[in-house]
Amino acid sequence: MVHTSPLDQAGSGDAGGMNIYVCESAQQMAAQGIAVDIFTRRANNDFPDVVDLGNGVRVIHLNVGPLDGVTKENLPALIPALSSAFKEALSGDTKYDLIHSHYWISGKVAMPVAKELDIPLVHTMHTMARVKNLNLAEGESPEPMIRVQGESQVVAAVDALIANTDAEAASLVSLYEGCPDIVSVVSPGVNLASFTVGAGKVAARQALGLPTDGNVVAFVGRIQPHKGPEILIRSIAEMVGHSPALRKDLTVLIIGGTSGSGSAEVERMRELVNWLGIADVVRFEPPVTRDALPNYYRAADLVAVPSYSESFGLVALEAQACGTPVIASAVGGLRTAVADGISGVLVDGHDPRAWSSVIARLLQEPHRRILLSMGAIEHASHFGWNATARGTLDIYDRVLDARAARKKSVG
Secondary structure, eight states: OOSSOTTSOTTSTTOSHHHHHHHHHHHHHHHTTOOEEEEEEOOSSSSOSEEEEETTEEEEEEOOSOSSSOOTTTGGGGHHHHHHHHHHHHTSSOOOSOEEEESHHHHHHHHHHHHHHTOOEEEEOSSOHHHHHTSOOTTOOOOOHHHHHHHHHHHHHOSEEEESSHHHHHHHHHTTOOOGGGEEEOOOOBOTTTSSOTTOHHHHHHHHTOOSSSEEEEEESOBSGGGOHHHHHHHHHHHHHHOGGGGTTEEEEEEOOBBTTBTTHHHHHHHHHHHHTOTTTEEEEOOOOTTTHHHHHHHOSEEEEOOSOOSSOHHHHHHHHTTOOEEEESOTTHHHHSOBTTTEEEESSOOHHHHHHHHHHHHTOHHHHHHHHHHHHHHHTTOBHHHHHHHHHHHHHHHHHHHHHHHHHHO
16 A cells, blocks of 8 residues: 555545555454554655554555655656565565555555565455546546556456455456456445444534534545535535525535645635635535544535545445435445435436535435435444455455465475
8 A cells, every 4th residue: 555654644635545444454354363564655754664553453664755745646656666665575574475455556566576475466446547537527637548557467467356346346357357256346344333323413513613503514535526526516506596595504514635736626616615605605624533523424414425436435434324314426336335215315427406406305304314314324334344354354365275276286
């Protein structure tokens, strides 16, 4: 996991759902007796070379490249040096049974090391260039060919591929010619001990300084075109234009920070809010800690996830675990993360007018929101991280058994 550290604050830079995925699943695997080392590129001096997260999980920094100014787009140039540092780290006293890489850059770093040291390699894409390029936001730059080629090389080289959903598994086979026999589906999870209904909506709003009455709609994630915050902002402008009564006591929370090279995106969203004349209802919040995040979900009547593509959509799952219905784009993993009509509503397309009508209707139907809230809690309860860890460990076992059987037959 070299392009972002699991120690980074999710919701800013390149840190997002994958950071949470890696940390949570590692902790759950450790709870089942598996020692896990997470290797990541050092991007600052905030932490020592080795950070012990407890219970058998460590984060180990690879000191490659400059500390500042290296974006995700610059990282491919560092892949050879990262591979060398990774190989050196794995050539010490600790014996590693298996490598699990996350995202294509980590896969490219791990490929030669796994081959040279004869260690099985399992990979999770999380997102794929060809999928993203088929679902670009207006004006969004397509993913570069170097990524497409890198992903194809990783797919061809690994012992197993883990997809978040059946749809992602199908994309690995159809778009990348992945062998169906090595593709497995393991759903991501949610920390069901942290993301709960808790003390309820009123208490959460009081803790956050929000009005205890009125309506609250929230967006949580990195502020980038692909996540669709502009869709929500434009839909709110449409809604209050058509239904002025909904403007009273309405609060729209945009929670997140800049992503990658898009440092001006937050300012662009602020300018859009001012231009649309809805600055009185939209409130921007910086990324919040994992401990503080549940209260934001609990405080909201609805959480919007208007992404153009998502391999899964952890925000949707976390919000539902807190009892908050989700309005999400009917794309990718969100079709699995949200049970349409039961735990939330899936919206086809990204027309702000369509989103506006769905949001307005739900805000005007509190009884329906109660039913969706109950469905949200039930739906999220099936996605604990322990199930993710168990499913992942089952794949590890199959890969290790197959490797041992091949060696035995050759011997």
